[in-house]
Amino acid sequence: MVKQLKTIKADFPILDQKVNDEQLVYLDNAATTQKPKAVVEALDHYYYHDNANVHRGVHTLAERATEQFEAARQKVADFINAGDKKNILFTRGTTQSLNWIAASYGEATIHEGDEIVISYMEHHSNLVPWQQLALRKKAVLKYIGMNEDGTLDMADAKKQITDKTKIVSIAHVSNVLGVVNPIKQLASIAHQHGAIMVGDGAQSVPHMPIDVQDLDVDFYAFSGHKMLGPTGIGVLYGKTSLLEAMPPIEFGGEMIDFVDLYESSWKELPWKFEAGTPDISGAIGLGAAIDYLSEIGMDQIEKHEQDIVNYVLPKLLAIDDLEIYGPKDPSKHTGVIAFNLKGLHPHDLATALDMEGVAVRAGHHCAQPLMKYLNVPATARASFYFYNDSNDADRLVEAILAAKEFFKHGTV
Amino acid sequence: MALSKLDNLYRQVILDHSEHPHHHGHLSDATNDIELRNPTCGDVLQLQIQMDDDDRIKDIAFSGSGCTISQASASMMTDAVVGKKAQEADDMVEVFSELIVGDKSVDTDVLGDAAVLEGVKQFPARIKCAMLAWKALHKALAADDHVAQVASLHASDPKEDNVNDRD
Numbered sequence: 050m051v052k053q054l055k056t057i058k059a060d061f062p063i064l065d066q067k068v069n070d071e072q073l074v075y076l077d078n079a080a081t082t083q084k085p086k087a088v089v090e091a092l093d094h095y096y097y098h099d100n101a102n103v104h105r106g107v108h109t110l111a112e113r114a115t116e117q118f119e120a121a122r123q124k125v126a127d128f129i130n131a132g133d134k135k136n137i138l139f140t141r142g143t144t145q146s147l148n149w150i151a152a153s154y155g156e157a158t159i160h161e162g163d164e165i166v167i168s169y170m171e172h173h174s175n176l177v178p179w180q181q182l183a184l185r186k187k188a189v190l191k192y193i194g195m196n197e198d199g200t201l202d203m204a205d206a207k208k209q210i211t212d213k214t215k216i217v218s219i220a221h222v223s224n225v226l227g228v229v230n231p232i233k234q235l236a237s238i239a240h241q242h243g244a245i246m247v248g249d250g251a252q253s254v255p256h257m258p259i260d261v262q263d264l265d266v267d268f269y270a271f272s273g274h275k276m277l278g279p280t281g282i283g284v285l286y287g288k289t290s291l292l293e294a295m296p297p298i299e300f301g302g303e304m305i306d307f308v309d310l311y312e313s314s315w316k317e318l319p320w321k322f323e324a325g326t327p328d329i330s331g332a333i334g335l336g337a338a339i340d341y342l343s344e345i346g347m348d349q350i351e352k353h354e355q356d357i358v359n360y361v362l363p364k365l366l367a368i369d370d371l372e373i374y375g376p377k378d379p380s381k382h383t384g385v386i387a388f389n390l391k392g393l394h395p396h397d398l399a400t401a402l403d404m405e406g407v408a409v410r411a412g413h414h415c416a417q418p419l420m421k422y423l424n425v426p427a428t429a430r431a432s433f434y435f436y437n438d439s440n441d442a443d444r445l446v447e448a449i450l451a452a453k454e455f456f457k458h459g460t461v
Numbered sequence: 462m463a464l465s466k467l468d469n470l471y472r473q474v475i476l477d478h479s480e481h482p483h484h485h486g487h488l489s490d491a492t493n494d495i496e497l498r499n500p501t502c503g504d505v506l507q508l509q510i511q512m513d514d515d516d517r518i519k520d521i522a523f524s525g526s527g528c529t530i531s532q533a534s535a536s537m538m539t540d541a542v543v544g545k546k547a548q549e550a551d552d553m554v555e556v557f558s559e560l561i562v563g564d565k566s567v568d569t570d571v572l573g574d575a576a577v578l579e580g581v582k583q584f585p586a587r588i589k590c591a592m593l594a595w596k597a598l599h600k601a602l603a604a605d606d607h608v609a610q611v612a613s614l615h616a617s618d619p620k621e622d623n624v625n626d627r628d
Contacts, residue, residue, distance in 0.1 A: 069463055069466065070463055071463050393529075394527065394528035394529060395528075396502060396528035396530075396587070396590060397471075397528050397529045397530070400467070400470065400584060400586070400587060401464060401467060403586075404463045404464055404466050404467055405463050405464065406463065411502070412501065412502045412503055413502070413503040417503070420503065426503050426504070426505070426526045426527075427502060427503040451464055452464070455464045455467060455471075456471075
């Protein structure tokens with residue numbers, strides 16, 4: 050049964066509060082999302098009833114914990130159509146997932162003169178690991194350019210990706226510009242040149258249906274906390290042949306098959322990568338988040354967020370002196386909207402919005418090269434999720450207008 | 462009207478300093494030179510000082526980019542410390558720091574206009590903005606002469622641990 054979007058706010062108790070005497074409007078969902086009762090209750094239930102370490106006990110609680118932990122992995126696999134749960138590795142988050150690819154696959158396959166291709170709009174977590182790998186290996190790091198409207202320049206992508214390219218790694222959805230990049234098409238170009246395709250799904254998996262097999266990505270990374278789950282749990286999807294060939298990054302308990310004094314062998318996938326006690330409650334919480342999202346339906350979520358963008362983007366564009374980054378066409382823009390009020394630093398703007406109860410982010414959004422590319426020191430950013438509605442959008446617009454008025458009179 | 466609270470932060474004198482900053486620009490014969498970044502928000506501040514033979518701040522200038530609070534704070538800081546001995550200026554950094562993040566009452570007369578930045582206390586996320594120029598001054602005074610350096614504020618200091626910028 051499809052959950053009604055209008056009753057959804059009641060599932061998120063944190064949203065029902067006043068901040069600076071105003072009803073909270075939470076629009077920092079690209080940073081982290083709020084958690085529904087169902088997720089918090091799943092953590093509660095696990096710790097109150099089933100807590101034990103996984104994969105090693107013979108007692109009943111250990112059995113229950115293991116069963117729930119592995120069930121969560123299956124839920125993740127189904128959610129992104131991974132095919133098999135052995136292709137799902139639990140990590141700490143998108144950052145660790147991407148670092149693992151660079152540290153294991155990258156370390157083993159990149160040699161001097163090889164190329165790694167990313168874009169100017171990458172989050173630092175999909176930039177610095179490749180930059181450092183390139184520096185270690187004397188490889189060449191290349192950037193795909195952008196069109197005027199902030200979309201990826203696919204003509205340039207075809208130029209940058211060559212037969213020397215070994216890895217292409219691109220954000221599926223930008224955390225600043227709100228554009229959706231054509232990952233499937235990029236994967237096809239990468240594969241024609243014998244390169245692998247890595248998708249950074251941190252801003253896509255929470256907001257739209259994802260099918261990693263259809264996208265034909267070789268690796269795909271995302272975080273639990275940006276999709277209603279707890280912080281500290283993330284996912285790395287990888288194709289079987291690549292994961293099997295990759296050496297483990299960390300060694301220790303839980304990942305070994307047999308340990309001798311001078312050599313060891315590893316468990317099979319996915320456990321060979323998961324050394325030490327994993328974030329068991331985090332995985333179970335992520336599983337509960339996926340249940341919740343699936344009950345609503347990712348198609349519904351995507352449509353609802355698009356409706357909000359269709360509603361709010363023209364209103365924002367109509368505000369004099371408000372510069373919007375990324376496409377002006379709402380159909381090309383996700384619920385991540387970065388902006389600046391002319392003559393006012395985004396931190397001053399964000400403080401004013403906070404006084405109106407509207408929570409937005411201000412800063413470089415972990416994308417300093419993109420800020421340089423846009424020639425701005427920082428921006429403000431509102432990011433919507435499915436629990437936001439048109440009323441929240443109105444409150445954002447009103448707060449920006451109020452801030453504009455305040456600073457206009459203050460500075461004259 | 463929730464924005465009325467902003468009056469505590471954006472006092473007219475702060476807006477004036479931000480709009481028309483004092484000692485803004487570059488020195489041709491600086492003796493101490495520093496670029497301090499606030500990596501969590503992207504603010505960059507270049508501070509140049511010309512010390513005279515008597516260990517006094519003969520001239521001072523700042524440039525870079527930042528919000529109203531960081532620019533106003535830099536302008537007010539330069540007004541307050543020009544002509545002061547290095548040790549006096551460094552003591553003023555302590556006074557300012559105590560004013561913004563401390564719990565002791567301090568005599569703020571020495572700070573001049575900068576004393577009005579006390580309002581920042583009610584906006585914990587903005588303390589770092591107010592502190593940037595003063596931290597830069599402290600580092601510039603501690604630096605060896607003629608050695609330009611680049612540094613970043615880090616969250617290791619609890620006084621600086623008020624801005625969280627991960628996403």
